[in-house]
Amino acid sequence: MTDDRPGAVLVLTNSLDATADVVLHILAERRVPVVRVDPGVDLYNGASLTTRYGTGGQRGALATPTRALDLRHVRSVWWRRPTAYSGPLELDGQDAKFAGSQMFWGVGGILASLPHAHYVNHPWQIRNGEYKPAQLAAALRAGFLVPETVITMDPAEARQFCTEQPAVYKPLWNTPYRDADDRAQQVWVREVNPTDITDAVSTCPHLFQARVEKSFDVRLTAVGARLFAARITSPELDWRRRQDLLSYEPISVPDAVAASVAGYLTDMGLVFGAFDFAVTADGAWYFLECNPNGQWAWLPSALSDPIALALADQLEKGPTA
Amino acid sequence: MTFTEPPWGTTRMGPFVTAEPVPAYTAVIDPETQVAIYIDEQGRRVEMGAHGTSTNTSTPTTTGQGDGQSGQQNQPSDIDSMPANDQDQGTG
Numbered sequence: 198m199t200d201d202r203p204g205a206v207l208v209l210t211n212s213l214d215a216t217a218d219v220v221l222h223i224l225a226e227r228r229v230p231v232v233r234v235d236p237g238v239d240l241y242n243g244a245s246l247t248t249r250y251g252t253g254g255q256r257g258a259l260a261t262p263t264r265a266l267d268l269r270h271v272r273s274v275w276w277r278r279p280t281a282y283s284g285p286l287e288l289d290g291q292d293a294k295f296a297g298s299q300m301f302w303g304v305g306g307i308l309a310s311l312p313h314a315h316y317v318n319h320p321w322q323i324r325n326g327e328y329k330p331a332q333l334a335a336a337l338r339a340g341f342l343v344p345e346t347v348i349t350m351d352p353a354e355a356r357q358f359c360t361e362q363p364a365v366y367k368p369l370w371n372t373p374y375r376d377a378d379d380r381a382q383q384v385w386v387r388e389v390n391p392t393d394i395t396d397a398v399s400t401c402p403h404l405f406q407a408r409v410e411k412s413f414d415v416r417l418t419a420v421g422a423r424l425f426a427a428r429i430t431s432p433e434l435d436w437r438r439r440q441d442l443l444s445y446e447p448i449s450v451p452d453a454v455a456a457s458v459a460g461y462l463t464d465m466g467l468v469f470g471a472f473d474f475a476v477t478a479d480g481a482w483y484f485l486e487c488n489p490n491g492q493w494a495w496l497p498s499a500l501s502d503p504i505a506l507a508l509a510d511q512l513e514k515g516p517t518a
Numbered sequence: 519m520t521f522t523e524p525p526w527g528t529t530r531m532g533p534f535v536t537a538e539p540v541p542a543y544t545a546v547i548d549p550e551t552q553v554a555i556y557i558d559e560q561g562r563r564v565e566m567g568a569h570g571t572s573t574n575t576s577t578p579t580t581t582g583q584g585d586g587q588s589g590q591q592n593q594p595s596d597i598d599s600m601p602a603n604d605q606d607q608g609t610g
Contacts, residue, residue: 212545212554222551225551262547263552352526374528376531382531382533393529394526397529399521400523400524400525403525403526
């Protein structure tokens with residue numbers, strides 16, 4: 198028997214996700230039913246999740262302290278920032294690891310396999326899209342301009358690349374890192390002096406990229422077919438470093454770039470993507486990266502409000518979006 | 519060959535520009551809207567404003583921090599990297 202009731206929007210995120218709240222306010226105003234859950238935390242604090250598979254097909258129920266959800270009627274899933282699974286806090290060692298793994302493969306698998314739901318984005322596509330080498334490969338397929346890039350564990354290769362052209366180093370993944378004073382550290386993009394490169398490059402892969410002679414940066418947020426591009430003017434090479442000193446203005450997207458964005462999203466199976474570009478004085482847009490779960494609420498409200506509305510539209514429309 | 523040196527990439531690390539202490543909040547989910555209501559250490563409700571987040575760097579609403587893993591920080595966050603620092607899990 199089919200059921201045409203429009204289902205709820207399932208929002209997976211931690212309770213301190215201020216970005217999610219911006220969109221949830223809009224959905225509440227539109228009276229779209231929403232179920233918010235942080236499964237790695239809530240399932241140890243009163244929530245429950247059970248699914249069944251068999252001759253009756255697939256069914257299941259999620260109950261949170263404030264909501265009950267029939268998993269056959271999920272209109273869309275907004276995969277934001279759920280807490281990483283770790284098992285109950287009371288456990289440690291291999292028991293915690295067992296529980297955490299069962300949560301990851303079990304709960305994560307259930308929530309990634311809801312029938313007919315519109316995923317923004319699907320978690321496995323997010324994961325695929327987070328690999329920098331996969332991003333570069335997809336960017337080339339999509340026809341973007343991509344800065345010359347090398348990924349290597351060979352110090353000689355790294356040194357040669359950085360001698361041939363001005364280059365920067367970017368990590369392939371961000372891990373929490375603290376200095377001797379326990380202050381949080383991050384790799385900031387700045388030029389590499391080839392003489393600074395040591396044999397410690399052989400410890401793991403390192404990504405070096407030609408430094409683009411850019412006149413400004415662009416953050417392009419794609420929500421389905423809608424593109425929201427902001428020109429960012431920054432005193433620093435890495436604009437993330439001094440976000441208090443940035444200025445933003447909307448910028449129109451060249452047709453060729455828009456076509457490549459659409460191709461990239463289709464190729465990677467994404468509905469949402471936060472693209473970064475470096476734009477040269479003669480108007481060439483160089484693809485730097487696409488974060489499939491990037492942030493956007495830090496932009497000034499004139500730029501972020503339309504993104505919030507577009508996301509609310511996607512989630513409200515569900516599979517028809 | 520031995521690998522006793524830290525990876526070269528770690529020599530490119532630097533601190534964040536602003537590292538002001540931020541207050542610890544807890545969040546309660548509004549049963550009606552499912553929006554988070556933030557409570558400070560004194561039990562007072564914190565207004566996040568109509569926009570939800572601030573672009574001021576005195577709060578970690580900025581983009582690009584790989585550090586503040588979601589669910590483990592104590593401030594409403596808008597970090598740009600996935601909390602998937604456990605490579606066994608990633609986005610799951």
